[in-house]
Amino acid sequence: TGLGAATAAFDDHGEDSPASVPSAATVVDGDLATAWTLPAVDGSAADLHGATLAASTDQARGHGWKLGDQVNLRLADGTVTSLRLALVYRTQLGLDEVLLSGEAAAGHLADARPAAVHLDAEPADRLGGTLTDARDPGPDPGAHYAWIATTTILGPALLYALIAIVNTMVMSTADRRRDFAVLRLAGTVRRQVTWMVALEAVLVVATAALLALAVTALTQYGTTALLDHRVLAGQAAVPLRLP
Incomplete structure (x- = not known):
């Protein structure tokens, strides 16, 4: 199972007016539970599919989001959509604080390519090539x-x-x-x-x-x-x- 990460700008807004400051989100196209090990505070990583999103504890606290809330987001192409908060996870270093399911962002990212792909164990045979072992990466310039x-x-x-x-x-x-x-x-x-x-x-x-x-x-x-x-x-x- 793989996970492709592509950044997409989004605007969080309330029922009346959109916010003016965009934030970054990561689009998860795959099984989040097997790609990352995120410490869940509320909800489950397995629920991130369909019209859903996940948010860090800092992001949820800052916006007043709670598990199951419908959150209105403006995607990168300007489309406004309402997504259900399916997972609140502990804020992680080097990871965007909002994760969108691949289904929720499908068709709204133009031809954007994944910025990163995370694979489970032994992917080299399936890809038909040799991958660098993270445990023994060799010389690092x-x-x-x-x-x-x-x-x-x-x-x-x-x-x-x-x-x-x-x-x-x-x-x-x-x-x-x-x-x-x-x-x-x-x-x-x-x-x-x-x-x-x-x-x-x-x-x-x-x-x-x-x-x-x-x-x-x-x-x-x-x-x-x-x-x-x-x-x-x-x-x-x-x-x-x-x-």
Whole structure:
């Protein structure tokens, strides 16, 4: 079973006048239940057929829609149609917040082609070709450019941070010259003073690194937990990684 996704503009409007701000919808031409795993709040993905639509929780809350309501939509070609809300699902990352059944949008998208096709297991034989395995996609050119972009953005920031740290350490060391002189007068040799300063620097850096790691780990854990439980619920989990 496949799912073809094509974006279509729509206007939500009440009984009296149409709204002026269009939103994006995805047309589902196939079995939604086997193409995606959407966490249903109300209704069932199997009911998305005929004159029906599905909406995210954010979209339903914003418009005051409830399961079973008739929602008036203006499709991309200007046709106004009334569709029944058959599914309310938890808002997902990277997915339009309104889904239309293929039957509801048939004939209103001109010659629009699917922007994406989602297939169930083992589709290669049926298509007569070889598909890339998402679990082992091979080299990803996009990852290389992403690394270049990250380095370009973080490089200057790290350089300025290094300059600031060195400047602060030089200033603080200069302000302690009298302390060092007192230590020398008390009988310590130059090598002992140098080792003391070096040990202090190591302790400060280690403490800062541990605190930064703790803050980063908590932030990353909270982000991945939010994605896994609120945004990507029912889909592949995002692993916790600390590069």
